[in-house]
Amino acid sequence: MIKLLICDDHAVVRSGLSMLLHGRNGIEVIGEASEGDEAIELAEKLKPDVILMDLSMPHGKDGMTATTELKKLMPEIAVLILTMHDDEEYLFRAIQIGASGYILKNAPHDELISAIQSVASGDAYLYPTATKRLMGEYLDRVRNGGDTATPYDSLSDREREILSWLAKGYSNKEVAESLFISVKTVESHRSKLMDKLGLKTRPELIKFALKKGLLDFE
Amino acid sequence: MIKLLICDDHAVVRSGLSMLLHGRNGIEVIGEASEGDEAIELAEKLKPDVILMDLSMPHGKDGMTATTELKKLMPEIAVLILTMHDDEEYLFRAIQIGASGYILKNAPHDELISAIQSVASGDAYLYPTATKRLMGEYLDRVRNGGDTATPYDSLSDREREILSWLAKGYSNKEVAESLFISVKTVESHRSKLMDKLGLKTRPELIKFALKKGLLDFE
């Protein structure tokens, strides 16, 4: 019996998944969480074999962060990312933080079941496009020594922070005041980060931030 | 028996909902569609009593458009919007195009069931916050003669166009050049539209555009 914990911020989705999966194909849904912290708590209590983790959870801890912490605390639990984001960035980040699988919400449900079974037995599961992307990325790295990475990764924490403020439309001055640093410093970070990312204009910056999911507000 | 048609772009969500709802509480799921056109097609063929309609469907016809057409073709079918967007704009638009109900994906599933039953029997259903908002809006209109509308509606086409360029991060000058008008004109539009929307800062503008789905690019 595979003990499964479901984490998704939408109650309807949780109920639906639970109904869909529980008691079939050797799967037993032992708990539901609506955000990351609850998932971690329940995982410690219930010791599931697999956690089905949504990424976007506006309230509470998001799926990426929760997965990161989970893999530190309980590396034996397999985390299967279930998301609507068909996005390279998310995919690669998920792999890097130790997720065992990545599947889209628009996958047919027998694929979801086989994904759960795969990760439960220690294997990995990626949806087909993801596999293709991973292979492409792998080939890229092999070909030119692995220094491509994502330019985003080359940013320092501070630069990422500045980036997110700027992308939201704050002026240099406003960012400076919010972070208690001088305008000059903001400008300096800005020019460096735009250099690193190869961005030349503000629209490019906003577009980039949009893809990265940096435009959250509140 | 309430004949229900489910329209959502995520197969897993569809299966889950179907599993959750079918054969209980007098509900019978007679079909599933993954986007708007399919929903319309199936609705004509299967004559459901209620359509459970997701809003965000990136591929094919979105939920708003589909609902609009459905209500023209088959006004007797009740459309219940099921979405994750807890957003005034969507809510009011949904009401205007004739949806019978609006419920969030994070609602408990017995609420979903009672929502379906409500709209199936010709009533309307809104989740509590939505009801409150609708009442507020109603009161606003009563108080000052109904001319408030949404501030966004008070924008002229040109102002909306300028807004979208600005929100994407283009500078006044760039917008001017793209639209073949003078920088002065852009500034003028900008100040007027920000006045109308009650926006004071660029972050507010971007946030607004984000909510409106104006940040598309390409």
Added chain:
DNA sequence: CATTGCCTCAATAAATATGCTGATAACAAT
């Protein structure tokens, strides 16, 4: 035909941003 809204543009002054070059200190890595 008077009014109103929209689109267009200008002058001006103050505030900011941009693009350089360059500097200092902390810290880690080799």
Added chain:
DNA sequence: ATTGTTATCAGCATATTTATTGAGGCAATG
């Protein structure tokens, strides 16, 4: 001990933005 990275800040010249006030042409509405 040297090198590299990061975070911090400055000066300076030029360009751009913002806020104001004002105004002409045009089309629709009454």
